[in-house]
Amino acid sequence: xxxxxxxxxKQIEQVLVxxxxxxxxADHTGPHAEFVHWRSRASQLRTLTEQLTSQSxxxxxxxxxxxxxxxxxxxxxxxxxxxxxxxxxxxENVRYLETLERFQEPLASGNPTRIQAIVPSLVETISxxxxxxxxxxxxxxxxxxxxxxxxxxxxxxxxxxGVCNNILVEDKMQEIDDALMLNKVxxxxxxxxxxxxxxxxxxxxxxxxxxxxxxxxxxxxxxxxQKIKAMRTTVKRLESLDTLGADGLExxxxxxxxxxxxxxxxxxxxxx
Numbered sequence: 438x439x440x441x442x443x444x445x446x447k448q449i450e451q452v453l454v455x456x457x458x459x460x461x462x463a464d465h466t467g468p469h470a471e472f473v474h475w476r477s478r479a480s481q482l483r484t485l486t487e488q489l490t491s492q493s494x495x496x497x498x499x500x501x502x503x504x505x506x507x508x509x510x511x512x513x514x515x516x517x518x519x520x521x522x523x524x525x526x527x528x529e530n531v532r533y534l535e536t537l538e539r540f541q542e543p544l545a546s547g548n549p550t551r552i553q554a555i556v557p558s559l560v561e562t563i564s565x566x567x568x569x570x571x572x573x574x575x576x577x578x579x580x581x582x583x584x585x586x587x588x589x590x591x592x593x594x595x596x597x598x599g600v601c602n603n604i605l606v607e608d609k610m611q612e613i614d615d616a617l618m619l620n621k622v623x624x625x626x627x628x629x630x631x632x633x634x635x636x637x638x639x640x641x642x643x644x645x646x647x648x649x650x651x652x653x654x655x656x657x658x659x660x661x662x663q664k665i666k667a668m669r670t671t672v673k674r675l676e677s678l679d680t681l682g683a684d685g686l687e688x689x690x691x692x693x694x695x696x697x698x699x700x701x702x703x704x705x706x707x708x709x
Contacts, residue, residue: 567644
C-alpha cells in the first residue's frame with residue numbers, strides 16, 4: 438500500500454509541476470488558444486481532484502499507520518490541497534475568459550471595420566477582468582492575452598487586404614486604411630481605459646502593461662502598410678508618364694517600365 442501511495446504522489450507531483458510550467462506558443466497565436474488552454478487545464482484538474490478526494494483514496498490512506506505511511510499521507514494531503522487550489526484557479530479563469538467569447542467571431546471575421554466596433558467593449562471587458570479576477574489579473578497573463586488579440590487583429594487585417602503580390606495593379610488602399618484605423622482605435626481605447634483606471638486609483642499605476650509588447654507587432658505591420666500605400670501612390674503617378682510626351686522626359690517611362698517589371702516578378706506576399 439505504501440509503495441502504491443508513493444507512486445501516486447510522484448505521478449501527482451509530475452502533473453502539478455507540468456501545469457506550472459510556462460507554455461510554449463507560436464508567435465501568431467490568437468486568443469482562442471487561451472480559452473482552449475484554461476478549459477483543458479480546468480477539466481484535467483477537476484478530474485484529478487475528484488480522484489484524490491474519492492472514497493477509495495480515503496480508504497487506502499486509512500490503512501497507512503506506520504511512520505513512513507503517515508508521511509505519505511501528509512504528502513498526499515499537501516498535493517491534494519495544491520491540486521484543489523489549481524483547479525479553483527483554472528475554473529475561475531475559464532469563467533472570466535468566457536466573458537470574452539462573444540468577441541471571438543468578430544475578431545476572426547477578417548473585417549477590420551467590424552472589429553473596430555467591438556474594440557471599446559472588448560478592452561472594457563478586459564479591464565473588468567483586471568479589476569475583479571483573483572487569478573487572471575497578473576501583468577503576465579493579461580499582457581499575453583492582449584498580444585493574442587493583437588495577433589488575431591493582424592491576421593484579420595491580412596485576410597481583409599488579401600494576397601497582395603502585385604502592388605502595381607492591385608488597388609488595396611481602402612483595405613489598408615481600414616487596417617490602419619483599427620490600430621488607432623485599438624490603442625486609443627487602451628489608453629482611455631488606462632487613464633480612467635489610474636484617475637480613480639489614488640496614484641496607483643493600474644493597467645500598466647508593456648505597450649511595446651502588446652502593440653509592437655501591430656505597429657510594425659501598419660508601418661509596412663504605410664510603405665505599401667506610399668509605393669502605390671508613387672506607382673500611380675509614374676503610370677501617367679506615358680501620356681506626358683514632354684521634351685527631356687522620354688527616358689523616364691522606359692525606366693519606370695523596367696522597375697515595374699522587376700516588382701512584378703517578385704512573387705511573394707508583401708504583407709509578411
